Amino acid sequence: KNEVEQSPQNLTAQEGEFITINCSYSVGISALHWLQQHPGGGIVSLFMLSSGKKKHGRLIATINIQEKHSSLHITASHPRDSAVYICAVRYGTYKYIFGTGTRLKVLA
Amino acid sequence: NAGVTQTPKFQVLKTGQSMTLQCAQDMNHNSMYWYRQDPGMGLRLIYYSASEGTTDKGEVPNGYNVSRLNKREFSLRLESAAPSQTSVYFCASTEGSGTIAYEQYFGPGTRLTVT
Numbered sequence: 001k002n003e004v005e006q007s008p009q010n011l012t013a014q015e016g017e018f019i020t021i022n023c024s025y026s027v028g029i030s031a032l033h034w035l036q037q038h039p040g041g042g043i044v045s046l047f048m049l050s051s052g053k054k055k056h057g058r059l060i061a062t063i064n065i066q067e068k069h070s071s072l073h074i075t076a077s078h079p080r081d082s083a084v085y086i087c088a089v090r091y092g093t094y095k096y097i098f099g100t101g102t103r104l105k106v107l108a
Numbered sequence: 109n110a111g112v113t114q115t116p117k118f119q120v121l122k123t124g125q126s127m128t129l130q131c132a133q134d135m136n137h138n139s140m141y142w143y144r145q146d147p148g149m150g151l152r153l154i155y156y157s158a159s160e161g162t163t164d165k166g167e168v169p170n171g172y173n174v175s176r177l178n179k180r181e182f183s184l185r186l187e188s189a190a191p192s193q194t195s196v197y198f199c200a201s202t203e204g205s206g207t208i209a210y211e212q213y214f215g216p217g218t219r220l221t222v223t
Contacts, residue, residue, distance in 0.1 A: 030207065030209050033211075033212065035212075041196065041216065041217045044214070045212055050209065086151075088150075088212075090209050093207055094158065094205065095156075095166070096153065096212075097150065098150030101150070
């Protein structure tokens with residue numbers, strides 16, 4: 001069983017739709033990261049969370065430490081949001097476990 | 109600022125050849141990482157460095173060596189490449205080290221094929 005599970009694995013949405021990507025983990029963590037990997041391969045950090053909720057533009061990330069669960073929401077989705085979204089949890093002093101990613105395609 | 113840079117972007121090696129992947133960051137970060145990304149799997153840590161001159165093995169260190177000669181640069185060496193090392197390699201850095209978490213910054217990746 002993977003220690004970080006993301007769902008769904010693949011997601012196709014129409015432009016303007018509200019999108020939710022989920023991440024569940026089984027280890028005790030010090031932080032959770034949401035990353036975006038573009039089709040060209042580059043990886044960008046979107047959020048780092050240790051509690052509560054963060055918002056940046058149309059992106060919202062939440063985390064429930066007790067339930068070991070985090071969600072990434074995209075409001076008013078756009079084709080440029082098409083990418084792979086990766087959840088990563090930090091445990092110990094430097095170690096991370098990465099999810100396998102959610103491939104999102106937003107159609108115009 | 110260039111952020112995290114990696115060279116080369118692409119490389120093809122024959123089995124048994126050696127090469128060094130270079131990584132540099134200009135953000136004065138303490139911690140640097142080498143990951144590999146394989147299809148269907150999450151990124152996996154190869155080696156970590158908390159500061160100049162210190163390195164720690166990650167999840168998949170076999171077949172690799174690293175060197176952190178200064179704060180900016182962290183290199184990954186394959187002494188005798190094997191087809192199982194075909195992967196995309198990412199270097200990353202974070203501001204601090206220890207118990208406090210910081211945002212990770214990633215390089216553009218090196219796509220390595222070993223034939």
